[in-house]
Ligand SMILES: O=C(O)C1=C[C@@H](OP(=O)(O)O)[C@@H](O)[C@H](O)C1
């Protein structure tokens with residue numbers, strides 16, 4: 001399919017609530033399935049990736065009822081899981097693959113996993129290596145680096161692990177496996193990554209200790225089902241934050257959005273670039289800060305983006321790169337090599353896409369250099385099946401001189417099925 005996207009004639013105004021956080025939605029299903037009793041989730045992200053996590057736990061015999069954004073899980077915990085007779089399909093979802101591997105490592109089953117073309121290219125050895133160290137038998141393509149992968153799990157040994165990559169998925173996989181260990185499992189991070197797994201273990205009445213960047217979880221815990229409201233996804237909100245900052249005379253408020261400090265790097269970076277943003281933290285749900293963000297069109301300048309902020313905004317780098325094309329001066333992004341291991345090599349796909357739209361962008365090994373204040377032009381562009389690149393193109397099309405044709409808009413359903421409706425609701429007629 002192709003979608004024709006017209007430049008905006010007016011501005012963006014109003015309020016919007018974005019769908020539930022993808023990372024929290026995945027974890028709510030996983031911990032609901034591992035717990036005893038009923039878990040009720042509201043504002044669940046009804047996107048393709050999170051549906052893969054639901055299907056994986058259904059394959060393990062868990063009863064899950066989904067009606068749009070409400071999900072009810074009835075489970076008796078992992079002791080009652082059953083061995084699936086068919087391989088489990090993970091679609092495009094890296095989070096499902098890596099967190100599920102952590103759970104399967106502790107189950108007395110033989111289970112095979114496979115994914116779509118993109119997921120089949122993404123590295124799994126980052127979780128396979130520590131899980132093997134804990135005692136799971138795992139076998140996959142190219143020395144267990146890639147899917148398809150099969151797991152023979154069981155009783156595990158608890159370990160202390162320092163992830164070689166800055167990844168919440170790796171941390172979470174090891175902590176999940178730690179629940180099936182024989183003592184305390186500890187993960188020590190060099191740079192803090194999103195901490196939704198830690199918050200959720202507490203929300204499900206579990207024990208976890210967090211001291212700076214060292215996280216320890218004891219084994220043999222009985223998690224208890226709970227009721228959870230998922231905050232809006234700041235990674236989805238970022239597309240509207242950038243759109244409002246770029247399009248003259250705009251002012252947009254995103255309500256009920258997650259403001260967990262391990263995720264708000266995009267707010268810090270937009271502020272440093274000169275954006276006029278007001279953040280109001282209103283409440284905590286399940287250990288997660290929630291509030292509203294208001295942003296107005298702003299005069300922007302280039303900055304250097306590197307270091308500890310990178311994991312706090314890793315999925316927002318494509319849309320921030322677009323914003324940098326509209327800022328004066330140069331923006332340099334460093335320490336972001338992890339972008340090469342996402343749904344696409346995002347350093348390459350950002351460069352290819354923005355260059356095709358007329359921007360001046362250069363790749364480096366761990367980031368990019370963006371020269372500011374380009375006039376963007378219309379073109380036929382592809383998202384390469386990557387939802388974040390698809391939404392970046394849609395936002396770029398608001399300010400191009402001519403029409404943009406987006407070749408594969410359906411990939412946006414992976415994380416934001418109602419993206420185009422929510423965007424058009426903000427466009428003032
Ligand atoms: O833990 C998570 O839910 C996620 C962690 C990040 O990946 P890494 O852990 O690979 O950095 C992020 O890019 C992904 O969208 C979701």
Ligand SMILES: C=C(OP(=O)(O)O)C(=O)O
Pocket residue numbers: 022049092093094095096315342343388415
């Ligand atoms: C990288 C992403 O997700 P995942 O790793 O779950 O595929 C993303 O949503 O941008």
